[in-house]
Amino acid sequence: xxxxxxxxxxLLVFFALFFIISALHFLSPLSLPINSVKDLSGLxxxxxxxxxxxxxxxxxxxxxxxxxxxxxxxxxxxxxxxGNQMPFCSRCTAIWIGITIxxxxxxxxxxxxxxxxxxxxxxxxxxxxxxxxxQLLGFWESTNVTRVITGSLVGIVCGIAIGLIIDEVMDHxxxxxxxxxxxxxxx
Amino acid sequence: xxxxxxxxxxxxxxxxxxxxxxxxxxxxxxxxNCNFAIKKTSxxxxxEEECAWEEHGEPRKTILSSIKPRTDKPMIAAVxxxxxxxxxxxxxxxxxxxxxxxxxxxxxxxxxxxVEFMIIDQSNNSLENVSITxxxxxxxxxxxxxxLIRNISLGINEAEIQITENKTMKVEILVTPFIKSYNEIIxxxxxxxxxxxxxxxxxxxxxxxxxxxxxxxxxxxxxxHIDVAIASALLGIFSFGFFMLGSILSIISFLLIxxxxxxxxxxKKGKSF
Numbered sequence: 209x210x211x212x213x214x215x216x217x218x219l220l221v222f223f224a225l226f227f228i229i230s231a232l233h234f235l236s237p238l239s240l241p242i243n244s245v246k247d248l249s250g251l252x253x254x255x256x257x258x259x260x261x262x263x264x265x266x267x268x269x270x271x272x273x274x275x276x277x278x279x280x281x282x283x284x285x286x287x288x289x290x291g292n293q294m295p296f297c298s299r300c301t302a303i304w305i306g307i308t309i310x311x312x313x314x315x316x317x318x319x320x321x322x323x324x325x326x327x328x329x330x331x332x333x334x335x336x337x338x339x340x341x342x343q344l345l346g347f348w349e350s351t352n353v354t355r356v357i358t359g360s361l362v363g364i365v366c367g368i369a370i371g372l373i374i375d376e377v378m379d380h381x382x383x384x385x386x387x388x389x390x391x392x393x394x395x
Numbered sequence: 396x397x398x399x400x401x402x403x404x405x406x407x408x409x410x411x412x413x414x415x416x417x418x419x420x421x422x423x424x425x426x427x428n429c430n431f432a433i434k435k436t437s438x439x440x441x442x443e444e445e446c447a448w449e450e451h452g453e454p455r456k457t458i459l460s461s462i463k464p465r466t467d468k469p470m471i472a473a474v475x476x477x478x479x480x481x482x483x484x485x486x487x488x489x490x491x492x493x494x495x496x497x498x499x500x501x502x503x504x505x506x507x508x509x510v511e512f513m514i515i516d517q518s519n520n521s522l523e524n525v526s527i528t529x530x531x532x533x534x535x536x537x538x539x540x541x542x543l544i545r546n547i548s549l550g551i552n553e554a555e556i557q558i559t560e561n562k563t564m565k566v567e568i569l570v571t572p573f574i575k576s577y578n579e580i581i582x583x584x585x586x587x588x589x590x591x592x593x594x595x596x597x598x599x600x601x602x603x604x605x606x607x608x609x610x611x612x613x614x615x616x617x618x619x620h621i622d623v624a625i626a627s628a629l630l631g632i633f634s635f636g637f638f639m640l641g642s643i644l645s646i647i648s649f650l651l652i653x654x655x656x657x658x659x660x661x662x663k664k665g666k667s668f
Contacts, residue, residue, distance in 0.1 A: 247588065249588070249589065249590070250567075251551075251567065251569055252490050252494075252596070252597055252598055253490030253491040253493065253494045253495075253551075253598070254491065254551060254567050254569075256567055277490060277491070277598075278487070278488075278490060278597060278598045278599060279597040279598075279599070280596075280597060296597070296599075297597060299596075299597065300597045300599050303599050303600075303603070304599070321610075321613065321614065321619075321620060321623065322620055322623075323620055323622045323623065325610075325620075325623055326622050326623060326626055329607065329626055329627075329630070333630065336600075340596055340600070344596065362603055363603075366602075366603045366606050366607075369606050369607060369609075369610050370606055372610060372613075373606070373609055373610055373613055376613045376617070377613075
């Protein structure tokens with residue numbers, strides 16, 4: 209791991225995008241009227257809160273529309289801010305924030321892709337696998353704290369992975385360009 | 396100590412075993428029976444008339460990289476993993492299609508599902524004779540507040556529940572094959588709380604597995620870090636994709652990576668000398 213001398217623009221774009229999404233997680237419920245979003249419980253893949261979302265103002269409704277489709281939004285598994293349910297469940301919220309942290313870290317530091325990354329993958333995947341898998345199979349009901357911890361771990365690893373992919377793609381592009389120059393160099 | 400020497404008379408090269416502590420040794424050529432003295436050259440003594448000898452121990456193991464033709468397997472695995480990524484991301488972004496499409500196919504093939512409703516009030520008392528309608532089939536809850544309906548088409552269905560004479564609620568339920576869809580509705584005086592049957596988690600988890608699969612594609616393209624490539628292909632299985640295509644492609648790429656592991660560099664199993 210080494211500190212970056214120059215930050216990749218593509219990496220910054222990704223970081224900015226995820227940062228905005230993460231910020232909207234908090235800004236949306238804070239900006240809506242108090243106690244206006246009480247229960248969004250539903251199914252993943254179904255827009256089952258269209259009526260409630262239609263009453264929300266732009267841009268605070270954006271994340272609620274996305275959350276309605278991508279997340280189950282169970283009220284008992286979600287955080288409430290300003291008396292309003294957050295647009296994603298606690299685990300999803302932690303994952304989004306984790307990805308932002310991972311990308312932010314990769315914007316500052318450079319990590320080479322090697323076998324050590326396997327340890328990171330295991331550290332990120334195993335806790336959420338055990339916690340989420342056990343809950344899905346009905347062995348236990350996890351708490352919001354464990355959901356946040358496991359979600360943020362996997363999110364950070366995912367953010368670092370996105371950063372690594374961007375680095376590898378950019379490095380490959382630079383190498384390709386430099387090798388291209390080598391061939392056209394005059395003797 | 397074993398050594399090799401050359402006869403100064405007939406130039407015959409032969410091996411002889413000398414005592415370890417002796418600096419000088421009289422050798423006899425097995426071919427021409429010529430007697431000559433040998434001495435260690437490492438002492439720094441220039442023995443012009445004496446024959447130099449060199450150490451000859453056990454046959455040395457020479458590590459050479461075997462030249463094997465580079466196959467397209469890692470490249471194919473990388474392309475497949477890129478497809479896994481695209482499928483996974485699409486499934487994460489459009490979960491309704493991801494859930495609905497395979498269920499529609501099964502439904503058309505004649506597979507149906509079972510739905511169970513449990514209607515209770517806030518004090519956990521079961522509500523009897525609550526009318527529930529799904530797919531134009533109407534029934535009522537029993538004394539335990541339970542209504543079980545079989546042979547319901549798979550996928551997302553709308554259920555209409557007549558709580559009171561004037562109060563009706565509509566909920567969307569997911570019907571899956573082989574597993575009973577259990578839905579709970581808690582009714583109070585003014586409102587109700589619907590606890591739907593949920594078989595899958597949030598779709599963002601598919602996004603994470605897809606990103607890991609893409610990382611495996613990068614490792615395979617570079618033909619480096621076999622461990623990362625294998626782990627990523629395995630984790631890519633959980634990206635599922637439409638009709639489980641992502642899982643199938645991940646398994647294929649995992650097998651391709653395993654079969655071409657000698658082509659990967661810098662890994663534990665690679666050509667690192």
